[in-house]
Amino acid sequence: MLTKIKNFILDLLFPIKCLGCGEEFENLEPKDKWICKKCFDKIEIKKEQICPACEKSSESGETHYKCRKEISLDGLWIATEFNYETTKEAIYKFKFNFIKDIHYPLSEIIIRSILKADELGNFHDLILSNFSQESGEEEIYTDKRKNKKTETIIVPVPLHKRRYNWRGFNQAFLLSKNIASKFKLPIYENAIIRKRNTKPQTKIKSMEDRKKNIKGAFFCPYHSLINNKNIIVIDDVCTTSATLNECAIELKRAGAKNVWGLVITRR
Ligand SMILES: [Zn+2]
Ligand SMILES: [Zn+2]
Numbered sequence: 487m488l489t490k491i492k493n494f495i496l497d498l499l500f501p502i503k504c505l506g507c508g509e510e511f512e513n514l515e516p517k518d519k520w521i522c523k524k525c526f527d528k529i530e531i532k533k534e535q536i537c538p539a540c541e542k543s544s545e546s547g548e549t550h551y552k553c554r555k556e557i558s559l560d561g562l563w564i565a566t567e568f569n570y571e572t573t574k575e576a577i578y579k580f581k582f583n584f585i586k587d588i589h590y591p592l593s594e595i596i597i598r599s600i601l602k603a604d605e606l607g608n609f610h611d612l613i614l615s616n617f618s619q620e621s622g623e624e625e626i627y628t629d630k631r632k633n634k635k636t637e638t639i640i641v642p643v644p645l646h647k648r649r650y651n652w653r654g655f656n657q658a659f660l661l662s663k664n665i666a667s668k669f670k671l672p673i674y675e676n677a678i679i680r681k682r683n684t685k686p687q688t689k690i691k692s693m694e695d696r697k698k699n700i701k702g703a704f705f706c707p708y709h710s711l712i713n714n715k716n717i718i719v720i721d722d723v724c725t726t727s728a729t730l731n732e733c734a735i736e737l738k739r740a741g742a743k744n745v746w747g748l749v750i751t752r753r
Contacts, residue, residue, distance in 0.1 A: 506528070532564050547609065564724075568751040580657055589657065636743055637672075639716070645658070679704065687728065705736055712737055713741030718748050722750055723753060
């Protein structure tokens, strides 16, 4: 009740407008605000996924067989292109204006890209391993394989303590929570720890320097939680896949079977 009253007063004083068209929202829950349906429907699902190692086209984002020796990531799923102003604005306000509730529409972009994808390739077995669609088809599929099924776990890219205190939340964790709950997957928030505070990757130009900047920044304290599991590492945005790959290196050192990255977009 108190939250409702607080929201009502906040709406009167500072009406929330759609980040796309500027239309005002009235009497909506925080999760339904920020991007109106019309603007949300204009956000396109990424049509062509890329190999996280060579960045060339790859069906469903799986790392090419020949690129496997260069990278620890088994694949990368990117929900949308970085070319639509509304998405850019939402990500900027989420990360740098600290508007926490924007995690709702941003998570929806990722969820929709997975549910509406024509082809998920091997990513399907990870992300949809516990998800039953109404048709029941999915249930039969998992039932048959139950015994050999490897458990999939969602892991957010961690922030360093100092950066967490500055922003007040870990944006990757908020996205992870929504995605884990949608697809009924467990989430391990502290599977990876960031032991070193690094410069933001966007502020570094060359690929080599980005790799150096992030190298050895993470470690996995609980190997038994990771051992023999499939892991989906979630971040908001990736530039190169250097950060996600560094997480994958540590997760595989801890015994992970397959590690995929999952992001809203890549710039
Ligand atoms: Zn709008
Ligand atoms: Zn490749």
